[in-house]
Amino acid sequence: MNVLKRVFNRSLLVSFIMALVFVPGNGMTHGTGFSVVTDAQPMVLNFYYTDNTPMKYAEVNVFGPDNEAVAFQSGRTDTNGYFAFVPDRSGKWTVKVNDGRGHSVKAVVASKGPRNDPGKDASCTSEEK
Numbered sequence: 001m002n003v004l005k006r007v008f009n010r011s012l013l014v015s016f017i018m019a020l021v022f023v024p025g026n027g028m029t030h031g032t033g034f035s036v037v038t039d040a041q042p043m044v045l046n047f048y049y050t051d052n053t054p055m056k057y058a059e060v061n062v063f064g065p066d067n068e069a070v071a072f073q074s075g076r077t078d079t080n081g082y083f084a085f086v087p088d089r090s091g092k093w094t095v096k097v098n099d100g101r102g103h104s105v106k107a108v109v110a111s112k113g114p115r116n117d118p119g120k121d122a123s124c125t126s127e128e129k
Helices: 002-022
Strands: 034-036 043-049 058-062 073-076 082-085 091-098 103-109 126-129
Touching: 034 091, 034 103, 043 091, 043 103, 073 082, 082 091
Parallel strands: none
Antiparallel strands: 034 043, 043 082, 058 073, 058 091, 091 103, 103 126
């Protein structure tokens, strides 16, 4: 009986350790963030995790002020988490970034349009998962 109890306890311990190591969301996850590098043409944004590592090659979809159903531009961040686009009209632009591993950022940036002056009228908000 004691032998069976020890085997069961060891099996339970090994199962628990395996679950900690191999199950996603084991406490090693982190949040996301972004910054507006330049609000001139082109607008440049930088996407990163909260530990300051870049969101490398993450999928990006840019939506214009009047249409969040159809992407104005799509692409990927570069190896340093940067992405650039040129707004063709004024308003609030939505930039959605997803790394494909459960991390995403929704950045909203304001633009005065194609003739945006550097350093003026850029603002941003974010929603992260």
